Amino acid sequence: MPRAGLNHAVVVNLAAQVVDDGGPRGFAELSLAKVAAKAGVAAPSLYKHVGSLADLRRDVALIAVRELTAAGTSATVGRAGADALHSLATAWRSYAHEHPGRYAATQIGPDPEDPADARLREAAAESVQVVGAVLHGFGLPDDRVIDAVRAVRAGIHGFVTLELGGGFRMREDVDQSFTVLLDMLVAGVAALATSDTLLDHDATGSHR
Amino acid sequence: MPRAGLNHAVVVNLAAQVVDDGGPRGFAELSLAKVAAKAGVAAPSLYKHVGSLADLRRDVALIAVRELTAAGTSATVGRAGADALHSLATAWRSYAHEHPGRYAATQIGPDPEDPADARLREAAAESVQVVGAVLHGFGLPDDRVIDAVRAVRAGIHGFVTLELGGGFRMREDVDQSFTVLLDMLVAGVAALATSDTLLDHDATGSHR
DNA sequence: CGGGTTGGCTAATGGGAGTAGCTTTTAGGC
DNA sequence: GCCTAAAAGCTACTCCCATTAGCCAACCCG
Numbered sequence: 001m002p003r004a005g006l007n008h009a010v011v012v013n014l015a016a017q018v019v020d021d022g023g024p025r026g027f028a029e030l031s032l033a034k035v036a037a038k039a040g041v042a043a044p045s046l047y048k049h050v051g052s053l054a055d056l057r058r059d060v061a062l063i064a065v066r067e068l069t070a071a072g073t074s075a076t077v078g079r080a081g082a083d084a085l086h087s088l089a090t091a092w093r094s095y096a097h098e099h100p101g102r103y104a105a106t107q108i109g110p111d112p113e114d115p116a117d118a119r120l121r122e123a124a125a126e127s128v129q130v131v132g133a134v135l136h137g138f139g140l141p142d143d144r145v146i147d148a149v150r151a152v153r154a155g156i157h158g159f160v161t162l163e164l165g166g167g168f169r170m171r172e173d174v175d176q177s178f179t180v181l182l183d184m185l186v187a188g189v190a191a192l193a194t195s196d197t198l199l200d201h202d203a204t205g206s207h208r
Numbered sequence: 209m210p211r212a213g214l215n216h217a218v219v220v221n222l223a224a225q226v227v228d229d230g231g232p233r234g235f236a237e238l239s240l241a242k243v244a245a246k247a248g249v250a251a252p253s254l255y256k257h258v259g260s261l262a263d264l265r266r267d268v269a270l271i272a273v274r275e276l277t278a279a280g281t282s283a284t285v286g287r288a289g290a291d292a293l294h295s296l297a298t299a300w301r302s303y304a305h306e307h308p309g310r311y312a313a314t315q316i317g318p319d320p321e322d323p324a325d326a327r328l329r330e331a332a333a334e335s336v337q338v339v340g341a342v343l344h345g346f347g348l349p350d351d352r353v354i355d356a357v358r359a360v361r362a363g364i365h366g367f368v369t370l371e372l373g374g375g376f377r378m379r380e381d382v383d384q385s386f387t388v389l390l391d392m393l394v395a396g397v398a399a400l401a402t403s404d405t406l407l408d409h410d411a412t413g414s415h416r
Numbered sequence: 417c418g419g420g421t422t423g424g425c426t427a428a429t430g431g432g433a434g435t436a437g438c439t440t441t442t443a444g445g446c
Numbered sequence: 447g448c449c450t451a452a453a454a455g456c457t458a459c460t461c462c463c464a465t466t467a468g469c470c471a472a473c474c475c476g
Contacts (some may be wrong), residue, residue, distance in 0.1 A: 003441065003453095003454060005454095006454080032433065033431080042456060044455085044457085045456070048453075048454055068219075107372035135405035150388075154362075155362055155363045155389075159358065161369060162358070162365060165316075180400065181362060184393065184396025188392025188393075213423095240463075250424075251465090260465080262463080
């Protein structure tokens with residue numbers, strides 16, 4: 001009865017591999033049974049290293065979010081403005097293509113109350129910070145930064161989600177569509193910075 | 209031993225209610241056991257009306273997609289241009305707020321091969337058509353329509369997904385952020401129609 | 417009223433999460 | 447080099463859920 005030499009980090013990494021192997025649905029279909037099989041161990045043995053399936057899923061989400069943040073930061077060092085935004089967006093989309101399962105894991109909404117989600121919340125905030133830093137170079141007024149960050153996140157995330165989910169037919173043109181979306185976002189953010197008429201909405205809630 | 213009076217439609221509707229009751233995670237947590245409980249029936253009885261849990265999920269997704277399409281069409285009759293786009297987007301977002309579980313169901317990517325997914329594929333295509341019809345009023349060149357549709361879908365879907373997933377802090381300002389996003393998209397689509405410099409990319413793939 | 421169809425049931429299988437308690441390995445102290 | 451105690455595995459078990467099989471009652475049609 002030799003030992004498998006597992007520990008928390010190894011188990012989480014194996015889980016991340018299982019998630020990757022499963023394609024876009026890999027995260028949803030993650031199970032302790034699959035991880036145990038990959039580790040060459042009986043399923044209950046995993047509880048020596050992991051509290052529950054929910055914990056394991058959270059841990060996988062955490063490394064995925066951190067990897068995404070890292071990809072974004074390294075793609076934007078030494079860049080600014082539209083260049084930085086294109087680079088960031090492309091890096092994120094590439095990560096999603098290379099690790100569709102892990103990208104799905106980043107969509108987990110951490111519970112704002114649960115202390116167990118604290119590190120995940122923090123990691124998610126850091127990844128949003130990358131967008132904030134890139135948009136800082138556009139010289140937006142303070143009260144518009146949040147709108148711009150949300151729009152950019154929504155656009156990129158929505159595009160990648162739809163793409164991975166098979167929401168786009170005609171695969172050939174997807175790269176161009178992504179470029180067009182990014183140009184729209186860049187133009188929109190730039191317009192927001194200069195208070196263009198089309199984008200002139202005050203904060204007093206004229207809508208809804 | 210009285211009868212419960214179930215049939216396919218009733219079961220699917222009960223399932224949709226279960227999904228709604230479960231909030232944003234309602235669709236992921238849909239189970240035959242819950243539907244059976246709500247129907248006041250033993251779980252195996254459901255198999256008289258439904259092929260499997262997977263079938264039931266697909267059926268729920270189908271009604272959700274159709275409801276979303278209906279909400280979009282009725283929000284855009286008699287409107288055009290930016291007005292129509294705002295109305296469509298707001299209708300979709302409202303649907304997601306009122307039925308977060310069902311909205312999540314619409315994110316199912318139908319298998320392009322599986323004949324069982326045919327109706328869902330069709331319904332999804334119809335909902336995309338609504339966006340296409342709205343954007344038609346912008347006078348886009350034919351080879352740009354697809355890019356514009358994708359950008360708009362990505363923006364709206366991404367925003368709603370992030371919002372439902374708790375991705376935005378500071379709940380108060382979310383409505384304004386959504387308006388800003390829509391204005392960006394409207395401006396972007398308009399610019400695409402007039403071949404603005406910022407958005408001038410040809411199809412020969414200058415990127416990636 | 418009688419029989420077939422239909423809709424419900426109970427019982428049973430299989431698989432996955434999670435718990436309890438046992439055993440062996442292994443690291444450290446002596 | 448032992449001896450012990452913690453750590454890491456295992457088997458056996460429970461519970462929950464999906465799904466199948468086969469039974470029985472209710473309804474419909476003549």
